[in-house]
Amino acid sequence: MDSTPFNRAARPWEAVLSLLVFCLIAGFLLFVTIPVASLFLRITPEAFFWSLQQPVVLDALRLSLLTASASTAIVVLLGTPLSYVNARVRYRGRAIVDTLTDLPIVLPPAVAGIALLMAFGRRGVVGEFLDGFGITVAFTTVAVILAQVFVASPFYIRQARASFEAVDPLYEDAARTLGASRLAVLLRVSIPLARSGLVSGAILSFARALGEFGATIMFAGNLQGRTQTMPLAIYTTMQGNLDEAISIAIVLVVISFAVILTVKHTTRRSA
């Protein structure tokens, strides 16, 4: 047999492969970090803090945090029982419900925007009916919340469903034999055991709501103080005052980092 000792130099293409993989990884990391870093490099700290005090930036910040919090609260309140039922109960049409709740994830935001307009706009399917009572939805802050709920809900519902499915049904059975009603089982056993997944799902949903652009601008419009969220404000101010746009973007980057770290921390604790 071959008696030469194993020698790395005798396999040059392994070295080439390693180098190639390294270049790919480095290239991709640079591609992701350079744009983000550029935001910080293209503004001075003075300009940043000055911009943060401008009404257009403050309005956008306040509106974004308010609407994203409201949307997340709605998604969690409505999504938790829905995802629990879909995780535990086998009913006819469950697969269809699962597909429908997942739909907004793949639906282009612009499509979501125009669809919401066709449903809730003044001449919309539901909007026409509401208009009769003097209720307008489109181009109001409520529309911002609706758009955010629409696009962000699957992020929570999918995670919540997976988390509930991961809870051993035996714990729920044990709870029932001890006298817990189905609601008590959900509140005292299922939710606590699924907690870290539910929290990370809610955080992701919040982040998605915060970043929503397409559906918001089409369904809610772009009115400062009323519907101009941070992403919309970036788009608007970019054409006039670049510093303001960059400042808002930096705030969103910081929030995004906080989101990632919190999600990692929460999911790691459950492992």
Place this chain on the structure above:
Amino acid sequence: MRDFELDVSLSVGPGETLVLIGENGAGKSTVLNLASGLLVPDHGEIALAGRVLYSDRLRLDVPVEDRNIGHLFQSYALFPHLSVFENVAFGLRCRKVPAGEIAARVAGELERMHLSDLAGVNVGRLSGGQRQRVALARALAVKPGLLLLDEPLAAVDVRAQGEMRRELRETIRAADIPCILVTHALRDALELGDRTCVMEEGRVVLEGTPEEVLASGENEFIAEFSCGCRRYRE
């Protein structure tokens, strides 16, 4: 999926322990799940102390949470997010028992089971024997009308089983409620049971006191067990 029908008729009196014994897959655990309501029979009747819990004739099916039947699972199913105290207190909290009373009753149960030192400990840190005691305390804290035990010693270290069997016997006697215990170990039947039913493919094939059942040569499962016993002794 079972490939045979479950066709069983059982009764157990107050303060009596009925042991269901048989091979794995004979349907023993299913009987327990039917009794506690976790499974619904196709037809039949289940009653406890004169109260009908299930009857297909009367179209009655009392939900699990209202049957007041203690059910100890093979893996114990202790709530991993709760301490020993909170596990034992769980059923009482669900029944909206006042906090002071809960504290007293749980303390009593823990003391009976020699668990007082472990009250604040998270159940993930307990040994097999300790978990079994917590599970028992949890089931008995709500004073059930019937106690169901599914292979209670399966998760206990072999060396500790003898001691646990004695403790279990004393606890059940002290609780003075009817008890149905499922096991595949004849030793459990001999030490814990007042009556024994041997199950095979969904049916009760032999019934009597543990000694009667062991002595009878009719059943292959029993015979195999006895033979195994003798071989071991030799």
